[in-house]
Amino acid sequence: MGAQLEVATFAGGCFWCMVEPFENQPGIEQVVSGYTGGHVVNPTYEQVCSQTTGHTEAVQITFDPTLFSYEQLLEVYWQQTDPTDAMGQFADRGDSYRPAIFFHSEQQQLAAEQSKVALQASRRFKKEIVTAILPAEPFYAAEDYHQDFHKKNPVRYQQSHIGSGRVAFIQQNWEG
Template identity: 65%
Template sequence: MTKKLEKATFAGGCFWCMVKPFDTLPGIESVVSGYTGGTVENPTYEQVKTGTTGHMEAVQIDFDPDLFPYERLLELYWTQVDPTDDEGQFFDRGSNYRTAIFYHTAEQKTLAEQSKAALAASGRFRKPIVTRILPEAPFYPAEEEHQKFYRKHPDRYKAEREESGRDAFIKETWGNE
């Protein structure tokens, strides 16, 4: 019997930093870095980083909802981003680094909206939650050099997370949760 996998797509700034938190969890079959939400077909990294294609750097996750429900993916997603920053994430600035949840089903849309509302009501953030909840759009996998970057270039990956301010923000906002 084959597993019934679902897709989840999240934009959270630099896609290098969005793979590892999801990559090795039970029920996660794959995490692919790529581009979504724009108007250019088959964009390249060089095109997307100009901010002119409309695409955001994102990860697309194939997951088994019986082992790792979508609600848990959302919980993990929120702890990886600054959902109050509409100009990018950490030291990566521009529309291509904004946060967004791209839903694949009506249920995902409802769950994402509920999750966003709960986060807004939690009082954890003083500023409004600006992360967009959008219908899925064509997803274009990034070039091979960007896939599993944390494994291929562990020192550069670690430096990127530290220098960007992402790790400090996560620790300050979420502590050891």
């Protein structure tokens, strides 16, 4: 248990829907919903939703790479998103919902770029893979009511998860 923990940051639309796929993987210490990539310090949800802060909703994952590698996190990430839609994810539109991988090291950048190239080469999608790969910027945890939203508000979470089109997209493009 002397492993050095690492951090990964992923944006894939509504952050409520990005927590659960990661949290139960081995070696995941914490998944925090928040905001990154913008120019306002410590933004609120209302500010981010206004599309004026430059932030995107994201999750920041603290993990033990000896138990679950960054490459494995990338595999989980891709399977939660529509990597061909740069203007949002599913029913959620705008910059605050854009898909992006925010790398924290040169190793993460290389792994993310390689996984993006591999996904494009797989021809799973007819359109171009447009998910941005960007240097990590300050990450601001979202308000408490957004943390573990799927546990605190399971009905509203399922409405969003299914109603946004995310579940159907994942089933159609990633499962089976």
